[in-house]
Amino acid sequence: MPDDPAPAPPVPEAGAIQRVPVLLPLPFPGPFDYKAPPSLALAAGDIVTVPLGNRRETGVVWESTATLPPDLAAPETSAPVAASRLRAVTARLDLPPLPAELRRFVDWVAAYTLSPPGMVLAMTLRLHMHGTTTPATGWLAVTPPPETLRMTPARQKVLALLEDGTARSTTDLASAAGVSAGVVKGLADAGALRTVQLGPERPFGRPDASHSPPTLHGAQETAARALCQSVRDGCFSATLLEGVTGSGKTEIYQEAIAACLAEGRQALVLLPEIALSAQWMGRFKRRFGVQPAIWHSEIGQRARRLTWLGTADGSASVVVGARSALFLPFCNLGLIIVDEEHESVFKQEEGVIYNARDMAVVRARLAGFPVVLVSATPSLETLVNAQAGRYRHLVLPTRHGGAAMPETHLLDLRDTPPARGQFLSPLLVEDIAATLGRQEQAMLFLNRRGYAPLTLCRTCGHRMECPHCTAWLVEHRARRVLSCHYCDHTEPLPDACPSCKTEGSLTAIGPGIERITEEARMHFPDARILVMSSDTLGGPAATAEAVEKIARREVDLIIGTQIVAKGWHFPHLTLVGVVDADLGLGGADLRAGERTIQLLHQVGGRAGRAEAPGRVVLQSYTPEHPVMQALLEGDFQSFMEQEAEQRRPGFWPPYGRLAALVISAENARDADDVAARFGRTAPYGEGIQVLGPAPAPLAVLRGRHRRRLLLRTQRTIAVQPILRRWLAMVAPGRGIRVDVDIDPISFL
Incomplete structure (x- = not known):
């Protein structure tokens, strides 16, 4: 149900002052008190302008955070300002007020992530609505x-x-x-x-739930019926919809969207990649007759404004977007779908650090409606929640329409290595040639942009490194530049070694997607090759055109990075070759194995989705690795069970809680000093452990030296109260930044 109308504010007695707390989209610890002018009765949620210093700011009339659970609520730190010192609210803007459930959600996210609540509000307010709407x-x-x-x-x-x-x-x-x-x-x-x-602009068509319903059978029909019932029940539930690639998961959760629309409510679909929105939008239009509203960083300010208003007034009944769409001011939200829920891109790593998948569950719980997490390769956290009964688990074991899962083959590069200076085994080259000879499409996958990940001097051994990060510069030969993929530093590819000055001595080490494309053109000179990566696809429109070309069979060989692994339906693609299946398994990343099997399972799932059978070839130097064996046997479930057993004894997530403190400074000495002080004041006790301080794997990032500490606790111990006490014990000093990452995904 939508929020109940806010009760009419009490009329102040003559001469009395109406004190109103106003939360501003700025990094303050809470709202500031203002007074309402006698002519202006304000209620929680109203969007107002207020004076702040010598300028005016837009904010929201707020209320108490008493509804937060005790382990998240922060103690009061200041006394109320005397009434005589209160400044007056300037104006109330002619905008829909922020719903109560969204205000509770903002408070909850801020408390959970230890972020200033105003910075969470900024994701809802600051960039999307500034001032009033100009009449068209x-x-x-x-x-x-x-x-x-x-x-x-x-x-x-x-x-x-x-x-x-x-x-x-x-x-x-x-x-x-x-x-x-x-x-x-x-x-x-x-x-x-x-x-x-002109009258108010209404750019969003009304989706028709009965426009073109799909024909579902067996497990698909059962799953769709269960999801639709959860929507009609009108209360919180969390469901994991797990299905093999090509099993029709999108069609099934679209039926839940149809049920939501029939109930007169709004739906939100979160996608991990904005590039996916093009094909997804086409499928949505075929099902509902119109396009949904869309929300991501590539749309213009006007489109963002219209979508913001559309969610607030209800005219945008279905929104598909990136993780930030979670903070839109829906007036009557009744369903959230998180597609490809396992994807790490749902974690925002800067600013307010949050996981959109987990926060989607929180928003649904606070407002009392269902959330559906969708994946062919669910994260271990989600699987454990399903096994514990916290989430309902619906499984689709077979592909839609009788298509078979592709056969997987391991190609041991120790037995059949590529020719010197090349990266494709002769056996994989033969497989591609045979596939193209049958007028079928093939794909080569390598999750590495550019031409080569490292450039060094053959004479003195000098390696081309980013001046601002502890990272090698990646050669992009087509543009003749070296680029850092962490800070975007770019410099021309030099003709001579910067260290020993020897000309022509720089050589590329290892393959990137440009180098694989070069090799593929040598092997298959007549093939029509399309490269799909963030470097070659400028945005959703270019991606949509590339996908259309593949569907029209104007492409023979697709060469791509991880962008090709996520949800595409290429009916004529029958062979997927993974150039370096071992990539990503090295290092000390807690989730390295989990991420690798998810990525390779997803990219392999692009093959054989129609009548022709599919085949996946994994080039590997370690075919005995458990990830490779699980992929060979098609046994994702057993691998995840093994992964769980390895994490359980040390209460690593999801069997414990984890938080990271990352201290950064412009010079190493300051970073070391503050990190050492945090180390000396580290919390301790039964079920609590602190690891570090130690240099972060990326010890220098964008010119700042980084040190990291990890707080690990048993699952029954909340980390937020511990972190608040710990942070209060150390004053970092000017120029030192301390970033807190609750439930870290990346360990760089």
Whole structure:
């Protein structure tokens, strides 16, 4: 159900002051008190402007955080400001108030992540709504037209469109008439058009739940029925929808969206990659007849504004977006879908550090509606929650329409190595040639951008390193630059070694996707090759065009990074070759094995999704590794059970709680000093352990030296109260930053 209307605020007695707390989208520990002018009765959720120092800021009338659980609530730190010192609220903006459930969610996220609540509010408020909406204007024809008007065919088209008496904007007129905006402006300048104010813009069509329902059978029908019932029940539930690649998970959760729309409520779908939205949007339109609203960093400010307003007034009934869409002000949200829930990109690593998957569950629980987590390779955290009964578990064991899972083969590179200076085994080259000979499509996968991950001097051994990070510079040969993939530093590829000055001595070490493309063109000169990576695809539109080319069979060989692993349906793709299946297994990352099997299982799942059978070839130097064996046997479940048994004894997540403190400074001595002070004041006790301080694996990032400590506790011990006490014991000093990461995903 939607939030109950806020009760009318009490009318202050004559001479009394209405004190209102206002939360600002700034890094303060809580709201500031203001007074409402006598003519302005304010209620929680109202969006207002207030004075702050010598400027004005936009904020939200807030309320007490008493609803937070005890282990998350922070103690009060300051006394109320005297009434005589209160400054007055400047104005209430003509915008929908933030719903109570969203305000509770902002408080909860702030308390859980130990972030200033204003910085969480900023993800809802600051960049998307600043001030009021400017009324849109349009054009109507002046009748009769001016006698001096010089008529042209283009002008005639515009005037003909306006004969129905419907006002249109400049953009809409020019687009519909097939003319430039200058033609419209010329008519206006000639006095043939007059301006009118357009009504509120409603750019979102109403999805039709009965437009084109799919035909589901067996486990699909059972799963869809269960999800629809959870929506109709109208209370919180969390469901894991696990299904092999190609099992129809999207079609099934779209039925839950249809049930949500039938209940008159809004739905939110979170996707890990904005590139996926193009194909997903097409599937949504086929099912519901219209496009949903979309939300991600690539859409313009105007589109963001319209979507923000659409979620607030209910006209945007379905939104698909990236993780930040979780903070939109839905007025009647009734369902959240987290697609590819295992993806680490749902974790925001800077600013407010949060996991959108976990926070989606929190928002659903606080507001009392269902959330569905969807994956072919669920995260261990989600699997454990399902096994413990906290989440319902629906499983789709087979592919849709009778398609078979692809066969997986391990290619031991110790037995059949590539030719010197190359990276594709002769056996894989033969497989690709045979596939192309059958007029089928093949894919090569390597999760490494650029031409080569390292460039060194053959004469003196100098390695090209980023000046701002402890990372090697990646060669991008097509642009003749060296680039850091952590801080985006770029420099020209030099002709001589910077250290010994020897010309022509720099050589590329290891393969990147550009180098594999070069090798593929040598082996298959007649093949139509398409490269899919963030370097070659400029955004969702370019990605959509690439996917259409593949579907139209205008591509023979696809070469891609991890962008090709996520949810695409390529019906004519029958062979996937993984160039370096061992990539990602090294290092001390807690989740290295889990991530690798998820990624390789997903990319392999692109093969054989239609009538023709699929085949996956994994090139590996360690085919005996448990990840490789699990992929060979198609036994994801057993591998995850082994992974769980390795983590359980040391109460590593999900069997314990983990938080990271990352101390950074412009020089190493300051970072070491503050990290040592945190080490000396580290908490201790039964079920509590602190690891470090130690240099982070990326010891220098963007010019800042980084040291890390890890707090690990048993699952029954909350880390937030411990961290608050610990942080209060050390004053870092100017220029020192201490970042807190609750439930870290990355250990760089």
